[in-house]
Amino acid sequence: MQTTITKTPGGTTVHLAGRLDTPASLEVSKELEPVIQNATGEIVLECSELEYISSSGLRIFLTLRKAAASKGGKVIVKNISKEIRQVFMITGFLSLFEIQGDE
């Protein structure tokens, strides 16, 4: 699992690549702590290379979303795979996030 955080003019882009399983989520949530603390502007979660996500991964997404909501930020989930979209659908995340990218 590889996480790349890039500052952009409007905010932050988080590039997630690999499998966001339970142990990986522990790492990722630490890495994303600054982003969560400063969840202003546009936070883009680039998921084109995200292969897998577990509930702990989803929890990070939700935590970020909640932080953004309280700090005036915005979370955009980009390019999730068909399989992850399915998981988003099951969990009701589709309606919680602005999702961009291919269907």
Add this chain to the structure above:
Amino acid sequence: MKIEESMKGLVKKAAGTGLMVIIVAVIMVEAIGLVQYYFSQKTIREEASKRAQAELELAQSKIMDVVNQTETAVHNSIWVARWCLGTLDSLDRIPRRIVEDNPIVAGSTMALVPGFDRKNPLRAPYALRTPSGIEMRTLATPEYDYPSQEWFTKPIEIGDGYWSEPYIDTGGGDIAMTTYSTPIKDEDGNICAVLTADISLDWLTELVGEIDIYPNAIGVVLSRAGRIMVSPTETLSMRSSVQEISARWTEDKEVFDSIAHSMLRGDSGVMRIHQKGKANQVYFAPMSRTGWSMSIVIPEGDIYSGIRKVGALIMLLQLLGIVLLIIIIRSSIVNQMKFKKLSDSREKMESELKIGRGIQMSMIPKIFPPFPERKDIDMAGSIVPAKEVGGDLYDFYIKDERLYFCIGDVSGKGVPASLVMAVTRSLFRTVSAHEKSPQRIVTLMNESMSDMNESNMFVTLFCGVLDLVTGHLRYCNAGHNPPMLLTDRIQNLDVVPNIPLGVMPEMSFREQEIDLNYDDALFLYTDGLTEAENAAHELFGEERALQVLHTRRPSDEQLSAVQDAVATFVDGAPQSDDLTMLFIHYLAQPATDTSEQHLILHNNIQQIPQLAEFIETIAEEMKLDQGLAMGLNLALEEAVSNVILYAYPEGSDGLVDIEAIIRKDSLSFIITDSGKPFDPTVVPDADTSLAVEDRPIGGLGIYLVRNLMDEVSYERNEGKNILSMTKKQLTPNQ
């Protein structure tokens, strides 16, 4: 409504019948009474007649005794009288001697034919009995003119002794009397005098008056001229002629005259006469020599008073009898009504029992085949209660590819047993919803039933859980008779008896297991089968059941065959116990392409990625597409990470056993750990519709498992959490 009408009809009918019976009874009783009365009356009349005749004879003999004594007294003096005629000196002595010597004689005279005594042309010395002694008088007074008196003229006329008509003797004693007089002749046969003796009619009346055969009977003596000589009543005053009194005495003048006529003619007989509206029997008979006739008058009231008393008594008894009859009939009608009411309430109860039976039967599955869409199981079950409702039960259902089933028998029969049966069945459903282990099901049921078992009823129960996929049967017996296992042969399933449910709490029950193969079957039954009794009290027994089951048939036919065999055996003998049977035929094809994968992880979260490899291998084997594989991976990871993170205390080492069962088109994971008990299946679903502010961070894992897998079940067994989850209809990636 209909029942009520028919009841009214019945009562009317009963009342009608009762009335008829009463009428007939009254008629018969009255007829018998009348006949009896008639014959009694006849007998009594004859008896009265006999008694009257006897009394007549008695009275007559008394009178005749007096008559004889009187006549004898006179006749004995004839010789002395004749002798006296020669001297005419002591004429007085003759009547005096007669009165002196004969107490019955009231007076006596020796009356000379006028002119016989030349000195005294009329001479009749008369001796009269007075209270102070015998007084001598003479009848030769101009006023009396004895030669013209009947007592004097008649004997001379007939030349023989003669009893006079009754008269009041004004010349002598001034008393009512009759006189016997006899002529005294001299040696030449010329009548010279008349010698007499008087008898007081009062005295005669006294003598015959005691006619005591009936209280109001009277004796009447008539003279030959029809004058009354003896009568106790003032009405029939002395010396009156019968003609004179007939008009006063009776309204049946003709009858009276006829009687008088008969009596005067010297006839004897009996006649019926009315006096003042009351009938009297008059018995009469002549009296020899005197020319008198005597009658006894008896009021019929007296004669029949006895029979009337008896008659009244009989009538009273008859009345009592009829009253009794009415009471009996009434009570019988009332009883009939009661019986009707009783049978009504019985009908009501029976209909309620029928409803009860309907409710009871609706509790158990009774549509067969129960799973028409399934090819792997064929079942049939039946309950035939001995009464309307029974205490037997069976139940089954399929959940997560497992057949949960049980058969049971509540001790006792009827309504109490049926209530316990209902409780048992509900408990089975409730408990088995969360338990896959028959041992656990039985144990929990026992706890509940022991707690509430105040009526000391217990239940024998056989409980089984059959894994329809593998044919693995786990079962636990609670005092029930062992089911029969039909494989290539028939034998009783090896069963630990244990004790029945509800006997006492905290009992331990042993679970057993066996693997069923294709075409194996279980035949479960209650003792109503083996203990079905025929008229000769022989039992149906296991052997007969075995013989029937020997022929392999579809489940429903199998049950019918056993039922027919029982029916033939008992041959109409009443069923004494509930008969319940359940036939389970396992028909799942052997799983030829089943394989298993096994993975054991430590409770270290860093081992989670191994799951991905594990799934990859399986997906490859099953040729699953990436999406399906990821779903399976996610479900498995959620379940396993849950165990790793929460099951064991922090820092302790624990294992997670993951077994994957791969079939042709389905996949099961069985995740076992020895951590603290935790049933993820009871965790409430996450609410995915909440807004972001309200969404809790956690709770998604189990939600995902449930949504990604088709079946998820949890079991705690022997200190282990066992979570099973299955994904069905896995189609290979094309």
